[in-house]
Amino acid sequence: MTTRLIANIGELTTNDPTLGDATPMGRLRDAALVVDEARVLWVGPSAQAPACDEMTDADGAAVVPGFVDSHTHLVFAGERSDEFEARMAGSPYDGGGIARTVEATRAATRFELRTQTAKRARELLAGGVTTMEIKSGYELTLSGEERLLEIAGEFTDEVTFLGAHVVPHEFAHDRRAYVALVIDQMLERCAPHARWADVFCERGAFSVDEARQILLEARNMGLGLRVHGNQLADSGGVALALELDAASVDHCTHVNDLDLEALGASSTVATLLPGAEFCTRSAYPSGRRMLDAGVTVALATDCNPGTSYVTSMPFVIALAVREMSMTVDEALWAATRGGARALRRDDVGHLGLGARSDVVVLDAPRAAHLAYRPGGGVVRQTLRASR
Numbered sequence: 001m002t003t004r005l006i007a008n009i010g011e012l013t014t015n016d017p018t019l020g021d022a023t024p025m026g027r028l029r030d031a032a033l034v035v036d037e038a039r040v041l042w043v044g045p046s047a048q049a050p051a052c053d054e055m056t057d058a059d060g061a062a063v064v065p066g067f068v069d070s071h072t073h074l075v076f077a078g079e080r081s082d083e084f085e086a087r088m089a090g091s092p093y094d095g096g097g098i099a100r101t102v103e104a105t106r107a108a109t110r111f112e113l114r115t116q117t118a119k120r121a122r123e124l125l126a127g128g129v130t131t132m133e134i135k136s137g138y139e140l141t142l143s144g145e146e147r148l149l150e151i152a153g154e155f156t157d158e159v160t161f162l163g164a165h166v167v168p169h170e171f172a173h174d175r176r177a178y179v180a181l182v183i184d185q186m187l188e189r190c191a192p193h194a195r196w197a198d199v200f201c202e203r204g205a206f207s208v209d210e211a212r213q214i215l216l217e218a219r220n221m222g223l224g225l226r227v228h229g230n231q232l233a234d235s236g237g238v239a240l241a242l243e244l245d246a247a248s249v250d251h252c253t254h255v256n257d258l259d260l261e262a263l264g265a266s267s268t269v270a271t272l273l274p275g276a277e278f279c280t281r282s283a284y285p286s287g288r289r290m291l292d293a294g295v296t297v298a299l300a301t302d303c304n305p306g307t308s309y310v311t312s313m314p315f316v317i318a319l320a321v322r323e324m325s326m327t328v329d330e331a332l333w334a335a336t337r338g339g340a341r342a343l344r345r346d347d348v349g350h351l352g353l354g355a356r357s358d359v360v361v362l363d364a365p366r367a368a369h370l371a372y373r374p375g376g377g378v379v380r381q382t383l384r385a386s387r
């Protein structure tokens with residue numbers, strides 16, 4: 001293993017409260033970091049840094065943990081910019097466009113899908129994402145969902161089966177048959193390629209009862225659980241996620257006070273996806289209200305061709321600060337440690353001793369520039385531990 005000293009860090013955010021200023025951000029000034037290809041080995045004042053095989057000079061810049069994007073739909077073909085334009089002219093979003101991406105994805109070759117996914121993954125990485133979750137959900141057939149999971153697995157270990165994204169058109173007149181296909185055959189075929197199962201629990205997608213049946217079987221197959229819930233309405237997705245102790249419930253745009261209180265007392269993370277509100281011109285969820293209720297919040301891109309064609313975590317952080325009343329530090333924590341919690345991981349999302357050596361060097365003296373300079377090139381360099 002080669003050791004690397006990252007020296008002259010003006011502001012180091014570790015997210016380890018035992019380090020630095022003893023806040024949840026674990027912040028140090030004039031600091032240095034020692035990593036190897038796998039782990040963080042040393043954190044401390046620049047003046048006391050040990051000698052290493054190699055050196056990166058941060059030149060006074062801020063350094064933060066690699067972002068953990070815990071919600072993406074990265075494997076898809078085609079694009080739906082016409083829907084986006086229509087929404088900007090006043091049309092509402094109802095999930096109906098998913099069928100168009102299903103058609104385009106089914107028609108794409110494995111090579112095309114892999115190439116497109118690689119391009120999006122590179123964009124995420126350039127913006128500082130070092131851990132990404134990737135869902136299936138745009139083929140909705142036995143072999144197709146398996147194919148998407150295999151492709152996702154080439155890019156990450158955090159692979160999610162989303163065969164219950166919507167009911168595909170060939171089952172439009174027999175949705176029970178599609179739910180049965182997912183439960184009786186698709187899960188068995190797909191579970192070996194996935195760590196998680198997710199269901200889009202919403203009017204126009206799957207009901208709470210259907211989602212419960214699918215998720216219970218997924219759990220039997222050894223998968224961890226996640227839920228797309230309460231995006232378009234107070235749909236019962238949050239309550240279901242809590243009932244099943246899902247790792248996260250994602251979107252949470254419409255959450256009633258009872259669910260909010262229960263979420264705050266649970267270990268289920270609320271993953272907020274403001275790129276979706278931005279791209280659908282919808283009201284944002286209140287991050288402030290969630291945090292004040294004691295909810296653990298994650299931020300993610302939700303990168304998908306319909307509601308959030310976003311590959312920039314700094315942009316998501318900027319939206320959370322500007323539109324969801326989160327402080328910069330709360331948003332940064334949610335995009336790193338919060339994402340890790342949503343994936344039930346303790347080895348990423350922070351730079352404490354022994355964490356994976358996923359490090360982002362900013363082109364800025366303070367992490368606040370992530371929100372202060374939206375749309376800009378705030379990420380100078382992303383260092384990712386070898387997989």
Ligand code: NIG
Pocket residue numbers: 073095097098101200228231276302304305306307308
């Ligand atoms: O997270 N909500 C369901 N799935 C995606 C949208 C998918 C699409 O419109 O293609 C989401 O927003």
Ligand code: FE
Pocket residue numbers: 071073228302304
């Ligand atoms: Fe999504």
